[in-house]
Amino acid sequence: MQDAVVVGSGPNGLAAAVTLAQAGAHVTVLEANDTIGGGARTLDLGLAPGVVHDVCSAVHAMAWASPFFRAFDLAAHGVELITPEVSYAQPLDGRSPAVAYRSLERTVAELGADGPAWRSLVGAASRRWEAVAAVGLGDKRSLPPGLGSPGALVAAARFGLGVLEQGTRVWDRRWRTPDAAALLTGVAAHAITPLPSLAGAGTALLLASLAHAGAGWSIPRGGSQAITDALVRDLLAHGGEVVTGVRVRGRADLPAARAYLFDTAPRTLLDVVGPSLPVGVRRALAGFRYGNGAAKVDFVLSGPVPWADPDGVGAVARAGTLHVGGTREQMAHAEAQVAAGRHAERPMTLVSDPSVADPGRVVGGLRPLWTYAHVPAGSDVDVTEAVTAQLERFAPGFRDVVVASRCVPAARMGRHNQNYVGGDIAAGAVTMWQMIARPTARANPYAAGGGVYLCSQSTPPGPGVHGMSGYHAARRALRDVFGVRVPAL
Numbered sequence: 001m002q003d004a005v006v007v008g009s010g011p012n013g014l015a016a017a018v019t020l021a022q023a024g025a026h027v028t029v030l031e032a033n034d035t036i037g038g039g040a041r042t043l044d045l046g047l048a049p050g051v052v053h054d055v056c057s058a059v060h061a062m063a064w065a066s067p068f069f070r071a072f073d074l075a076a077h078g079v080e081l082i083t084p085e086v087s088y089a090q091p092l093d094g095r096s097p098a099v100a101y102r103s104l105e106r107t108v109a110e111l112g113a114d115g116p117a118w119r120s121l122v123g124a125a126s127r128r129w130e131a132v133a134a135v136g137l138g139d140k141r142s143l144p145p146g147l148g149s150p151g152a153l154v155a156a157a158r159f160g161l162g163v164l165e166q167g168t169r170v171w172d173r174r175w176r177t178p179d180a181a182a183l184l185t186g187v188a189a190h191a192i193t194p195l196p197s198l199a200g201a202g203t204a205l206l207l208a209s210l211a212h213a214g215a216g217w218s219i220p221r222g223g224s225q226a227i228t229d230a231l232v233r234d235l236l237a238h239g240g241e242v243v244t245g246v247r248v249r250g251r252a253d254l255p256a257a258r259a260y261l262f263d264t265a266p267r268t269l270l271d272v273v274g275p276s277l278p279v280g281v282r283r284a285l286a287g288f289r290y291g292n293g294a295a296k297v298d299f300v301l302s303g304p305v306p307w308a309d310p311d312g313v314g315a316v317a318r319a320g321t322l323h324v325g326g327t328r329e330q331m332a333h334a335e336a337q338v339a340a341g342r343h344a345e346r347p348m349t350l351v352s353d354p355s356v357a358d359p360g361r362v363v364g365g366l367r368p369l370w371t372y373a374h375v376p377a378g379s380d381v382d383v384t385e386a387v388t389a390q391l392e393r394f395a396p397g398f399r400d401v402v403v404a405s406r407c408v409p410a411a412r413m414g415r416h417n418q419n420y421v422g423g424d425i426a427a428g429a430v431t432m433w434q435m436i437a438r439p440t441a442r443a444n445p446y447a448a449g450g451g452v453y454l455c456s457q458s459t460p461p462g463p464g465v466h467g468m469s470g471y472h473a474a475r476r477a478l479r480d481v482f483g484v485r486v487p488a489l
Helices: 011-022 067-072 104-110 112-127 129-136 150-166 178-191 198-211 225-237 266-276 279-286 328-339 384-394 410-415 432-436 468-482
Strands: 002-007 027-030 042-044 052-054 086-092 095-101 241-243 257-262 293-301 319-324 349-352 367-375 402-408 447-449 452-454
Touching: 002 011, 011 027, 011 067, 011 225, 011 257, 011 468, 042 225, 052 367, 067 225, 067 468, 086 178, 095 104, 095 178, 104 112, 112 129, 112 150, 112 178, 112 198, 129 150, 129 198, 150 198, 178 198, 178 319, 178 328, 198 432, 225 241, 257 266, 257 468, 266 279, 266 447, 266 452, 279 447, 293 384, 293 410, 319 384, 328 367, 349 384, 367 384, 384 402, 402 410, 452 468
Parallel strands: 002 027, 002 257, 027 241, 086 319, 257 452
Antiparallel strands: 042 052, 086 095, 293 367, 293 402, 319 349, 349 367, 447 452
């Protein structure tokens, strides 16, 4: 009998496996696909020779800030995180774009009348980013170690007040111009939720604060696969193994083990081991809500995106991430359309241009461009034209540099990652209640009973490449099943 089996090789599954293996457990990771990494894979999609695309996550604001990855030490494991000069930008119709530079001071200066407000809200959180990350990346059941000082508690309280402000209908009172409001709303839209919302505001303030701290909104050299490969190397060095091409459909597909950790959506866990779980657990997991979807469009370009440059400084062209949705009002309208089950005429579109920071991604003059458009759950619509039109809106001539493209509608996202139910890349609706009671309101949100644990982003702290869901679940499994206590990070 093995010590532990992890189902799924996404960042959380690998984080769980590494945590178990470093504590001395023999771990086997089972992956249904032929490639490892779940949402942190970088693959050749066959669009152009040698050009690779990140299949889901591309920009990593939390990889360096996560307590798990800080302890793991990505740099020591050969991962180079590159920090663009411009963390993210928000193109706007008929005016200069709003820009979040890596430098807080430059961001404040260029936001003009809203600079002081940005400093007091985002800048204050950025200065105490450890406390903000502790709140955002904790298990939502205990006081994180990072909040052990009065200063950290004050920073956490200020963060909470900021979430209340920006997550409710008073969200405009702070801002005097459209620029800063749009800049923060573009970040909130990562939650794929109606705006304003508390969950969206929490997402915005956490990610926006990290843009001005540490490694900022970093891009791993070579793509997200670099993070996955580092985790796998460490797992193998500690005696673990990864087996690909194994789809676990039922209990009979699992080798005998003392503990099972599922880096999957609750739906998959129920399909595999549901009959053996307590009735209350089955009922609670069956009631887990999934959110709206994202449709992916990958492009290959013959040159840089020709962003309009009304101010002549080219800041947008230096951004690793762009939020293409227009003003705060336009983005809120688009997200409301999606929440109502309709496709927005101008969908909220997220863009990553990795070659801005990593020129090695350009092969033979061709470069990848990564985009997501927000759509209703289960949509089977090819959004290539809608995304292209959004980019043309702010980058006239974009069509002329497109060499190839591929769309994965929301309804097909689950084919490469079963966790993305209906295209829900957050693996669960991002609401304030479900971020706390994720996947259930039980005191231990990871344990399902009988040595079975859920360790995916469907558990606290939720979406993102941070490894903390896997770490939290593995820590509990080590204590409950193996009698090994691992200090909290």
